[in-house]
Amino acid sequence: MSSTHSHAPAHAGERRLLLAFALTTLAMLAEAAGGWLSGSLALLADAGHMLVDTFALLLAWGGAHFARRPADALRSFGYARLEVLIGYTNALAQFVLVAWIVVEAISRLLAPTPILSGWMFAIGVAGLFVNVLVLMTLGHHDHDDLNIAGARLHVLGDLLGSIGVVIAAAAIGYLGWLWADPAVSIVVSLLILASAWRLIRRTAHILLEGTPEGVESAQVAATVRREAGIADVHHVHIWQLAGGKRMATLHARPAAGGDPGVALAAIQRVLRERFRIAHATVQLDQTSLEQPGCIAEDCHAGVHRH
Secondary structure, three states, rough: HHHHHHHHHHHHEEEEEEEEHHHHHHHHHHHHHHHHHHOOOHHHHHHHHHHHHHHHHHHHHHHHHOOOOOOOOOOOOOOOOOOHHHHHHHHHHHHHHHHHHHHHHHHHOOOOOOOOHHHHHHHHHHHHHHHHHHHHHHHHOOOOHHHHHHHHHHHHHHHHHHHHHHHHHHHHHHHOOOOOOHHHHHHHHHHHHHHHHHHHHHHHHHHHOOOOOOOOOOHHHHHHHHOOOEEOOOEEEEEEEEOOEEEEEEEEEOOHHHHHHHHHHHHHHHHHHHOOEEEEEEEEOOOOOOOOOOOOOOOOOOOOOO
């Protein structure tokens, strides 16, 4: 029974993400068609922004789904890093999209084209309604649920883009400001660029096996020494398999006369409770004539980041 209860929140989160993906995809297709028919670059740009976010929602669903798949002989850590690889590729593609939007917007600022503001306004309002509905679908999330948190941020960006489209349509329809359409499209492209830049920085950092945000190797070593009663901690490496999945390896020398089993349990507890490192490989070094201590080439060269 406990297994059923433990999987229920995960399945519920997957269903919410999948429904949000379906709604956002429908809105994206409607805005793309509306932008083509009405001649609105702002609608096309917002559809491009939604395209980013449909991939992000699909990625979030895939991350939640594949993370539950067991490891196998070829992938001993499972499939969690697939989330990072897709995110990195997605972010690179968005820079191409932003470049196209900006070039097209500049050409339209120099030579404005007619726009059917009524269609633009109606589709913008529909997109705004869908974004509100998607936010309600995603609902609240736990602090550690990075998938839902990231998805909500993307949908909030969509919401701002839809508001911009509605404002531009009103400005064109009532004031005749044709320049409002390319101007809003540039603003939307900046939203895309900001999201893509954050995503590429985060995924590249994970792929380079950088230390998780807010974690310092030296701080981890000092905390383990102090709270676990360890004589020395060195050769510390900390990285992420995917977002929120922290891992570590380290060498530790227990205090003289200390029980190795107790020391190992204390180290694991400190790493788990203080730094949310659930998977850690710890080598206990002994210093004696029979069993020399650390034999790695760089384990006494200081604390290293991984």
